[in-house]
Amino acid sequence: MNELLDMFQAVARTPMIIVAAFAGTAWGIVGGAMPGVSPSIAMALLLPFTYGADPASAVVLLASTYLGAEYGGSIPAILIRTPGTNSAAATVLDGYAMKEQGKAGEALGISLYSTLVGAVFGVLMLLTLTQPLAQVALAFQPQSYVGLGILGLSVIASCSEGSLIKGLMAGVIGLMIATVGTDPVTGVNRFTLDHPDLLSGIPPILVMIGVYAITNLLEQTSTPPWVRTNSNEARLKIPGPLMRARLRLSQVIGCIIGFIEGLTPGGGGAISAFISYNEARRWSKTPEEFGKGAPEGIAAPEASNGAVSATALIPMLGLGIPGSNSAAVLLGGFLIHGMTPGPLLFTKHADIMSGFYAGKVISLLALFVLGYLILRPCIWLVNRPKHYLMSFILALVLSGVYAIHGSLFHVGIAIGFGVIGYVFKILAMPMLPMILGVVLGFMVESNYRRALVLSDGDYMTFIEEPICAGLLGLAVVFLAYSIIRHYRDAEKAKQTGLTA
Amino acid sequence: MNRDLVTGLMGLALAIAYYLAASNIAAGQLADDVGPDGLPRIYAWLLGGFSLVLAVRTLFQKAVATSAGEVSEVYAAKRALGIIVIAAVYVAAVPFVGYPLMIAAVIATAALYQGGRLSWPLALTSVLGAAAFWYVFVYLLHIAQPEGIWPELIERMRA
Incomplete structure (x- = not known):
């Protein structure tokens, strides 16, 4: 009850939260509907704008974009058989089949309704679980932060996108980037090339804008123009009571899987959508209809996407560990405003977090209203020639990055990371491990050395401190599980290849 | 390789x-x-x-011959290089030319590079786009973007 009151007070103090929730959701729907613009890219493009905003509105803007993009991705998936986001790929199967049967509006309505159901469930989990998680973390010592950082880095194994060794390399490169700047203990300059702009290190936000937004622009230069959508086909139809009852089981499946996968680092997005689709088919009384226009085939993955958009934020807010690209960009939004997600976030910035939660709730309403209202303008915008859209995105990135610190050197750094991201794509290196290294590197190093100074150089301090020992144990378990799963998947893929 | x-x-x-x-x-x-x-x-x-x-x-793995996919990646990389050049020219020239002109140039050249045709609509879109960017960043958000040599030049001409 108190939390609810705090949320109301936060909105009363900062009414801009409402505007941010609606604006973020609207941009998310439009961004998600553009093929090739993932939720994390849509969010990264907004990062510079959040710099001048108040902290609560800034993070609400980004989190609402994430939610909006999860729904937006399903629009081209249903209308033109092209998922706007990776997580909408499962929606193509039955969404496009329904469109072929002349039920595009119904399919879009099921998608919106199911994303909303999943998001409501996800937000409830977010409100319930994040703060207790952070409460536990209040007892943290420097050693515990080292354990937490290493637990965060163990995530690398599960988000290596098929190549564990490349994921590890990317993670180490991220850690290397985090060492640029003034040394946290001695104040000595490291890898700064005597450039004053590098003394305070490379801001993670520049790395994120570079590897997400600019890299995507570079990739888009050689992809064909997007297929146009006929906006006359898009009259959204919200499901009636009978249809809602029919979708219930698949939505419950989507919510549960979205919840579990959202909490699992590297697990959200396309993976959870496809698992939900598969489980909904397995539990269905008419599995033969899947792939031929079954409404449950849209409901399950979309409910899962909605749930993930909230539950993926639980480890990021409670422990400071971003488990997905979108969570990493949102973390960047927190960092811009001097808030470090993790144990102290809820005590140091309690009022902002109440505003954030309020914004998440408002964004649910925004999704329902805007999902219905802006479908046609959204399709109009996405139908603009690709070369105009891409040139405006480039202009937005160049203007926005300069706006962060008023430094052209930083614009150059962001472009540089765009190139690095592009090289990573060519070499099939995963991006998220590098981002994890950049975000967690400073925390791991500064606390590791502080803990050793406090214990007179005794390395046993990391084992003797119970929280650190527990977190390190968890990291080992998580790493072992990820490695076993990695090799099991590789083995399975090899056997499938042989059979084929 | x-x-x-x-x-x-x-x-x-x-x-x-x-x-x-x-x-x-x-x-x-x-x-x-x-x-x-x-x-x-x-x-x-x-x-x-x-x-x-x-x-x-x-x-120790089997050698894989260069496939058509890798050849098209070389083409894609060359295409991407063009955008990097446009961005780099922007960074180098904006302190002298100023934000409004350079951002209009970025919109126009990037659109042309990505398949747009040199036409009045493209020129108009670039100018209106630059005006919109200037309005949002400089006027609404109060973010001082590089002005270029123009204020100093005008000052000198007045003197």
């Missing part, structure tokens, strides 16, 4: 360069047991080790 082998060799080169740079970090008077170069050296060893494993593993 195999993509993974290239990745491994590039990683190894980066690890060596980073290790050499880490070795040149001054210890400082407040140095702790680990020192400012302690973790960077460990990172260099780790990257070197992982890169070596990747490269060696690739050498």
Whole structure:
């Protein structure tokens, strides 16, 4: 009850939260509907704008974009058989089949309704679980932060996108980037090339804008123009009571899987959508209809996407560990405003977090209203020639990055990371491990050395401190599980290849 | 050459360069047991080790001939280079030419480069787009973008 009151007070103090929730959701729907613009890219493009905003509105803007993009991705998936986001790929199967049967509006309505159901469930989990998680973390010592950082880095194994060794390399490169700047203990300059702009290190936000937004622009230069959508086909139809009852089981499946996968680092997005689709088919009384226009085939993955958009934020807010690209960009939004997600976030910035939660709730309403209202303008915008859209995105990135610190050197750094991201794509290196290294590197190093100074150089301090020992144990378990799963998947893929 | 082998060799080169740079970090008077170069050296060893494993593993795998996909990647990389050049020219020229003109130029050249045709609508879109960007960033958000040489030039002409 108190939390609810705090949320109301936060909105009363900062009414801009409402505007941010609606604006973020609207941009998310439009961004998600553009093929090739993932939720994390849509969010990264907004990062510079959040710099001048108040902290609560800034993070609400980004989190609402994430939610909006999860729904937006399903629009081209249903209308033109092209998922706007990776997580909408499962929606193509039955969404496009329904469109072929002349039920595009119904399919879009099921998608919106199911994303909303999943998001409501996800937000409830977010409100319930994040703060207790952070409460536990209040007892943290420097050693515990080292354990937490290493637990965060163990995530690398599960988000290596098929190549564990490349994921590890990317993670180490991220850690290397985090060492640029003034040394946290001695104040000595490291890898700064005597450039004053590098003394305070490379801001993670520049790395994120570079590897997400600019890299995507570079990739888009050689992809064909997007297929146009006929906006006359898009009259959204919200499901009636009978249809809602029919979708219930698949939505419950989507919510549960979205919840579990959202909490699992590297697990959200396309993976959870496809698992939900598969489980909904397995539990269905008419599995033969899947792939031929079954409404449950849209409901399950979309409910899962909605749930993930909230539950993926639980480890990021409670422990400071971003488990997905979108969570990493949102973390960047927190960092811009001097808030470090993790144990102290809820005590140091309690009022902002109440505003954030309020914004998440408002964004649910925004999704329902805007999902219905802006479908046609959204399709109009996405139908603009690709070369105009891409040139405006480039202009937005160049203007926005300069706006962060008023430094052209930083614009150059962001472009540089765009190139690095592009090289990573060519070499099939995963991006998220590098981002994890950049975000967690400073925390791991500064606390590791502080803990050793406090214990007179005794390395046993990391084992003797119970929280650190527990977190390190968890990291080992998580790493072992990820490695076993990695090799099991590789083995399975090899056997499938042989059979084929 | 195999993509993974290239990745491994590039990683190894980066690890060596980073290790050499880490070795040149001054210890400082407040140095702790680990020192400012302690973790960077460990990172260099780790990257070197992982890169070596990747490269060696690739050498023992079957050689894969260059496929059509890799050829198209070269084409894609060349296309991407054009956008990098446009962005780099923007960074180099905006302090002199100023934000409104340069952002209009970026919109126009990027659109042309990505398949747009030189036409009045394109010119109009660039000008209106630049005006919109200037309005949002400079007027609404009060973010001072580079003005270029124009204010100084006008000042001189007045004097």
